[in-house]
Amino acid sequence: MKKISVRTNCPYDVIIERGSLKKAGKLISGVIGSKKTAVITDDTVNSLYADTLVKSLEENGFDVSVFVFPHGEQSKNLTVLGNIYDFLCEKRITRSDFIIALGGGVVGDITGFAAASFMRGIDFVQIPTTLLAQVDSSVGGKTAVDIAGGKNLVGAFKQPALVICDSDTLRTLPESEISCGMAEVVKYGMIRDKKLFEILENHDISTIDEVMDDIVYTCIDIKRDVVENDECEKGERKILNFGHTLGHAIEGWHNYTDYTHGMGVSAGMCMITQRLCSPEITERLKKCVELYNLPTSTEAPMSELLPYCSTDKKCESGSISFIVCNEIGRAEIKKVTVTEFEKLMEG
């Protein structure tokens, strides 16, 4: 078992161990006093993993109920959030009880926001079951839902009480979802860890499972370090957004349908690097993402992507922050006016 302790305002541990889902009841008993909980999950994950989790919780004396919603980004909205609140009321979950997010980033984000807001805040545990959720969204405390005005526009910072990563659960993920998570893994290599990047260059989508536990550990440890220094994203934490400004624009251009978050981030990282960094770094990054079946660009014209960039959360009073990696393993935050950003991107 590997454990990473995240020392944010409310500190918590991340457990990384194959097979840990079966031990979740015991692990949670060690950190949470209440014996009453509700598991929030989507229909796909429910059919694969909810029984194992519920069994482990019940064996450890927990009173458990399960709320299931349809899988996919389209469920990360205020209607489903309202249904979760109603369910928690119906099951008489109180302020001293807790909820569990079992699933990918969609489940984690909406459950986290429910935990941040229900009764002005209750504890929650993250059990991420996608690669993206294990290496990124389950750690760091960002929670949100989407509204008509944009993705993740309503949310809160709320750290979980515990995160349990069982990489055995990744075995049932479609390859396209592994690719999606690998975009974030490549991002960590680019912004902070040359060695990680080299490991990625020496594997591909068919062999990466051999080193998956180490990769998950390394990525979470990088995220821990960044988040501990800047919990509420006032400065350094912005480096985690490498590739995301253009990535979100590309996802938006595709109406969040046929283009995954990982594909957007991958194309976004390559496009910004190609415009601002050396050909050598651009070439290495492109080759690396291609090993994981990820795109290096998009058919969306830059002129149509830029309006999405200027309405992004990373855009503040006429200026925009974006991340550049002039060296593999080192990221810089750049802040320019929206007009300057447009010139750089169109140039």
Ligand SMILES: NC(=O)c1ccc[n+]([C@@H]2O[C@H](COP(=O)([O-])OP(=O)(O)OC[C@H]3O[C@@H](n4cnc5c(N)ncnc54)[C@H](O)[C@@H]3O)[C@@H](O)[C@H]2O)c1
């Ligand atoms: N909070 C953060 O810091 C943060 C960071 C990055 C992304 N996000 C958010 O995360 C979301 C994307 O997360 P995601 O990529 O995990 O998507 P997701 O939660 O939609 O999961 C992808 C698909 O995989 C299925 N699935 C999940 N686990 C499975 C398993 N073990 N086996 C088989 N199928 C499984 C799900 O049912 C879903 O259909 C977005 O909403 C994004 O905004 C949040």
